[in-house]
Amino acid sequence: MTVAVAMAMASTGSNLGLYTNLKALERKPSSRAAPFRCFLGLDSVLKPHIIPKRRSSLLTSLNIPKASPPTTVEGENSQETGTVPTPVVIIDQDSDSDATVVEITFGDRLGALLDTMKALKNLGLNVIKGNVYLDSSGKHNKFAITKASTGRKVEEPELLEAIRLTIINNLLQYHPESSAQLAMGAAFGVLPPNQTVDVDIATHINVKDDGPERSLLYVETVDRPGLLVDLVKIITDINIAVESGEFDTEGLLAKSKFHVRYRGKAISKPLQQVLANSLRYFLRRPTTEDASF
Incomplete structure (x- = not known):
């Protein structure tokens, strides 16, 4: 599954507004680098329920301020020619056990992304390595991120969402x-999307076994600010652990893949249905008074 996220912030001042107190996000480092774990206390008897967002x-x-066109584009000619490619931003917690891997693609229009790196550092993060490669879909900028305070990969959903929104705002x-x-x-850009996607039609959820000890959850839905945090919260609210x-972020859609388990084992078929129903219920109602945006 592809994960898409692309963008860069130009100034230090605009980035500091993202998190005024990064310490609130940080936990003490564990004895080993745990991949994107969100565990809640587990009841002796599971009582499937739906908790409001x-x-x-x-x-x-x-x-995050409204994006405004800069005078120059990082390492690129500001002239726009041809069809505008679909921006893709991927946050990958699976491929590297020690770091969060981010990949940004926007055809051949992306420059060196130096301001994006600076914006991420202002979130208390280190960009430890990176590379660029080309294929038929364009130029892929791929780099690894760790928390400056611990040297470990990012685990908190809130900070992962801040990374995503920072990159997207920079892209805009x-x-x-x-x-x-x-x-x-629609939220941060200078122009809203040309088309509106029906959430009911765009939302697809699938859960399947991925061995005896975990299951694989696929979710595709219309993107919006705070979506990553909401997905993790909905999953953990029914006592399912998100491991990685x-x-x-791919254009108008968000496509996610989570490794999940219940009490150290793969999710049973009845619980898979509860999980799918809970996610579908909330994702089809993104504009409630408690929505993340």
Whole structure:
């Protein structure tokens, strides 16, 4: 599954508004690098239930400004020619046990992304390695991220979402033509998307076994700010542990893959149905008074 996320922030001042107190996000480092774990206390008897979405206090502190076109684009000619490619941003928690891997693709329009790296560092992160490769879909900028305070991969869903929104806002700043290609263009861009996607039609959920000890959850739905945090919260609210995953922002859609388990084992068929129903219930109602945006 592809995970898409692309963008870059131009100034230090605009980035500091994302998190005024990064310490609130940080936990003490564990004895080993755990991949994207979100465990809740487990009841002796599972009682499937649906809990209303609650706004994350960390996400409400995000202050992402409207993107404005810069005078120049990082390492690129500002002239736009041909069809605007679909922006893709991928946050990968599976491929590297020690770091969060981020991949950004926007045809051949992306430059060196130096301001994106600077914006991520302002979130208390280190970009430890990176590479660029080309294929038929364009130029792929791929780099690994760790928390500066621990040297470990990012585990907190709120901080992963902050990474995603930072990259997207940077993309909108340096490539304003991407605004109409992204669902986030309605929230942060200079132009809203040209089309509106029906959430009922766009939402697809699938759960399947991935061995005896875990299951694989696929979710595809219309993108929006705070979506990654909401997905993890909905899953953990029914006492299912999220171990690792991938979160792709691809144009107007978000496509995610999570490794999940219940009490150290793969999720049973009845619980798979409960999980799918819970996710579908909330994802088809993204505009409630408790929504993340």
